[in-house]
Amino acid sequence: MIELITGFFLVIGAAFMMVAALGLVRMPDLPMRLHATTKAGVLGAGLMMVGVAVYFGDGGVTARAVAVIGFLLLTAPVAAHAIGRAGYFVGVPLWEHTRSDELKGRYDDKTHTLASPPEMNESSADDEPRR
Amino acid sequence: MFEIAIIVANVLLSISLVLGFWRLYLGPTLPDRVVALELIASLTIGFIAVYVISSGRTPFIDVAMVLALTAFLAAIGFARYLEKGGHREDD
Numbered sequence: 001m002i003e004l005i006t007g008f009f010l011v012i013g014a015a016f017m018m019v020a021a022l023g024l025v026r027m028p029d030l031p032m033r034l035h036a037t038t039k040a041g042v043l044g045a046g047l048m049m050v051g052v053a054v055y056f057g058d059g060g061v062t063a064r065a066v067a068v069i070g071f072l073l074l075t076a077p078v079a080a081h082a083i084g085r086a087g088y089f090v091g092v093p094l095w096e097h098t099r100s101d102e103l104k105g106r107y108d109d110k111t112h113t114l115a116s117p118p119e120m121n122e123s124s125a126d127d128e129p130r131r
Numbered sequence: 132m133f134e135i136a137i138i139v140a141n142v143l144l145s146i147s148l149v150l151g152f153w154r155l156y157l158g159p160t161l162p163d164r165v166v167a168l169e170l171i172a173s174l175t176i177g178f179i180a181v182y183v184i185s186s187g188r189t190p191f192i193d194v195a196m197v198l199a200l201t202a203f204l205a206a207i208g209f210a211r212y213l214e215k216g217g218h219r220e221d222d
Contacts, residue, residue, distance in 0.1 A: 003132070003133040004132070004133075006133070006136075007133050007136025008136075010137065010181060011139050013140070014144050014147075014177060017143065017173065017174055018144075018150075020170055020173075022150060024150060024151060024167060025153055030160065030163055034166055037170040037173075041169075042173065044173070045176045048176070048180035049176070049192075049195070051180060052183055052192065056189060061192065064192045064193065065192060068176065068195050071196060071199045071203075072199050075199065075203035079169060079202075079206035079210075082206065083165055083166060083209070085210070086209070086210040086211075086214040087162035087213070090161070090162065092160050112214065
């Protein structure tokens with residue numbers, strides 16, 4: 001029974017990893033690749049570490065597997081955010097069919113700080129509601 | 132049955148590793164390659180999980196833990212480098 005559950009977690013985790021790798025190859029631009037690899041990759045690695053914890057059923061092993069999952073869940077979103085932000089500043093081209101780039105022109109090229117959209121500045125300056 | 136599960140997991144991870152290296156080779160930009168490297172680090176954690184289960188050598192879980200943290204540091208380092216001084220892609 002333990003072996004059945006472990007094998008289930010291993011295969012499902014490996015399948016999610018493969019979905020992540022497929023997304024990495026097939027997706028057309030950087031943010032979509034980040035989207036595919038970060039979530040599916042962390043889920044796959046986490047499920048495989050759950051399989052390790054189930055298989056051994058030992059306190060020390062389970063604690064270390066939980067630590068690995070915790071580190072993955074803490075670090076992967078931060079790393080993906082940093083890479084995506086850096087890629088946006090470097091000017092990585094977006095997909096040709098991208099409908100809108102909401103951040104375009106809002107970032108200061110020198111200081112990398114984000115400005116408010118001009119409509120919001122206007123409406124806060126005069127209290128009249130905009131028609 | 133259990134052996135088949137381990138073999139299937141190994142095969143799936145190996146295909147994923149080939150796909151990851153394919154993206155690492157294709158590029159086209161440096162951030163794409165960093166994303167591929169990060170996925171390869173996750174794949175290595177998966178390989179370590181399979182190896183720990185098939186061989187019973189539990190100390191290797193510590194390697195997976197260190198690998199997760201090192202991959203994070205590498206990604207943050209690349210992101211800092213790109214944001215502070217990297218060349219722009221569109222000029």
